[in-house]
Amino acid sequence: MNDDVPLGLLLGFLALLLCLSAFFSGTETALMSVNRYRLRHQARNGHRGALLAERLLGKPDRLIGLILLGNNLVNILAAQLVGFIAFRLGGTLWVALSGVLFTLVVLIFAELAPKTMAALHPEKVAMPASFIYYPLLKITWPFVRLINLVANGVLRVFGVRTENADADHLTIDELRTLVTESGALLPQRRHQMLMRILELQEVTVDDVMVPHNEVVGIDLDEDWETILKIIRESPHTRLPVYHESIDNVVGILQLRRLVQHGNLDNLDRDTLLALLAEPYFVPERTPLNRQLLQFQRDRKRTAFVVDEYGDIQGIVTLEDILEEIVGDFNMEPEPNLADVASDPENGGYVVNGAANIRALNRMMKWHLPTDGPRTLNGLILEQLEAIPENGTGLMLADYPTEILQTGDNVVKLVRIRPPISEEPRAAAG
Numbered sequence: 001m002n003d004d005v006p007l008g009l010l011l012g013f014l015a016l017l018l019c020l021s022a023f024f025s026g027t028e029t030a031l032m033s034v035n036r037y038r039l040r041h042q043a044r045n046g047h048r049g050a051l052l053a054e055r056l057l058g059k060p061d062r063l064i065g066l067i068l069l070g071n072n073l074v075n076i077l078a079a080q081l082v083g084f085i086a087f088r089l090g091g092t093l094w095v096a097l098s099g100v101l102f103t104l105v106v107l108i109f110a111e112l113a114p115k116t117m118a119a120l121h122p123e124k125v126a127m128p129a130s131f132i133y134y135p136l137l138k139i140t141w142p143f144v145r146l147i148n149l150v151a152n153g154v155l156r157v158f159g160v161r162t163e164n165a166d167a168d169h170l171t172i173d174e175l176r177t178l179v180t181e182s183g184a185l186l187p188q189r190r191h192q193m194l195m196r197i198l199e200l201q202e203v204t205v206d207d208v209m210v211p212h213n214e215v216v217g218i219d220l221d222e223d224w225e226t227i228l229k230i231i232r233e234s235p236h237t238r239l240p241v242y243h244e245s246i247d248n249v250v251g252i253l254q255l256r257r258l259v260q261h262g263n264l265d266n267l268d269r270d271t272l273l274a275l276l277a278e279p280y281f282v283p284e285r286t287p288l289n290r291q292l293l294q295f296q297r298d299r300k301r302t303a304f305v306v307d308e309y310g311d312i313q314g315i316v317t318l319e320d321i322l323e324e325i326v327g328d329f330n331m332e333p334e335p336n337l338a339d340v341a342s343d344p345e346n347g348g349y350v351v352n353g354a355a356n357i358r359a360l361n362r363m364m365k366w367h368l369p370t371d372g373p374r375t376l377n378g379l380i381l382e383q384l385e386a387i388p389e390n391g392t393g394l395m396l397a398d399y400p401t402e403i404l405q406t407g408d409n410v411v412k413l414v415r416i417r418p419p420i421s422e423e424p425r426a427a428a429g
Helices: 007-033 036-044 048-058 060-090 092-120 122-139 141-157 172-180 188-198 224-233 255-261 269-274 288-298 318-326 335-339 357-364 376-384 420-428
Strands: 238-242 249-254 281-283 302-306 312-317 340-342 349-352 393-396 399-407 410-416
Touching: 007 048, 007 060, 007 092, 007 122, 036 048, 036 122, 048 060, 048 122, 060 092, 060 122, 060 141, 092 122, 122 141, 172 188, 188 318, 249 255, 249 269, 288 318, 312 318, 340 357, 357 376, 376 393, 376 410
Parallel strands: 281 302
Antiparallel strands: 238 249, 302 312, 340 349, 349 410, 393 399, 399 410
C-alpha cells in the first residue's frame, strides 16, 4: 500500500471494516435466533421485512455462505490494514503488538457486543438486515453457490446431506412447552383451553364417560306410565332405550324428535321404537382427540363405550369431550360440588366414592393419581386390595383419607384432608 495515503483515511477505512464485521456478526446471530413462527405470522400479514427474512432462512446454507463470505473478507482486509498501519507507526514491534490489540477490538466490538444485542433483539436486527442481504445474495450468487458446493461436498464425505434437514415442525410436547412458556401473553382461560386440547390424546373415553350404573335411560320392560315420566322429567336430550339393562340397548331416543312428532299423549311404544336412532359403539381406551374426529366424521353425538368382550361400560357424548376443553357447560356455578362437601368440623372434605378422579383434581386442585382407576372408589380398592370397613384410614398420594361409608361392595363416602404442607394455606383461604 502506498505510504502517501493519509493515516486518517486508513483509520477511517479500518473503522468502516470493523462496522461491517459487526454487522455481519450481529445479523447472523439475529437471523439464526429469530422466532420462526412469529416471523412466519408477520410475513403472512404482509410485513415486507419478515417476508424477505423468511425467504432467506428457507435456504440457510446460502445465507450462511453469504454472511461468512462477507465477514471473513472484511476481517482479513482489516487485519492486513492494521498490520500496515502498525508498520508505518512503529515498525515490526508494533506489528506484533497490533495483532493482540486488534484481536481484542474485534472480539469486543465486532463479535461479542453485536451478537449479544442481536440475541436480545433478534427481530429488530433481522428484518432490516434482510433488505440488505436479499439483493446482496442475488449479486454474489455465483460466489456463494461455489462456496456452498464445496462445503456441501465436504459434508457429504461425512454422511451429512443438507436436503435431508428436518422440517420446521413441532411435536406435541414442544407445542405444550410453547404454550406453557407463553406466560402473560395468553389469558389464563385461553391458556387452559389450549393445554387441554394438547392433552386430549392422553385422555380416553373411559376418563369422561358416564359409567353404565349411572346411565339414565328407558327400560322398555317398564310400564308405559313410568316410561312417559322418565321422558318428561329427563334433564338429558338423548336417552338410551334398552330391555332390562343397558347391555341390551336398542337405540337412542332424541327428545327433539319427540317434540317434532307432537304431543306425548299421542306417543305409543311402536312410535317410540320408530323414532330411535341406531346405537353407536366405540372401544374403551379410545383417545378423546380421535373420538372427537369420529363424532364429526360419523355425525354422531352419543356413543356406547364397550370393552374387549363387547360389554357396555358407559356412555360418552360430544358434550363430555367439549367440556374437557372449555370446562363445564352447565349454568350452575359449581355443579361438580355435588360430589364434594366441606367438613369444617372434622377437617377436610367429604367426597362421593363414585367421583371421577380427574374431575376432582381439576375442581379441587388436588394431585390424586390418574394413571389407574378412574373413580375414587376404584383408586381406594386398588390400593387396599379389599373392601374396607368404615373408619379405615389410608394415604392416597399425600392425602390422608378415611372411609366413612361402604355398601354394595363399593366405597360410597370418604373424608379427604389436604396434605400437611397445604393445611395452613387451606385454613388461611
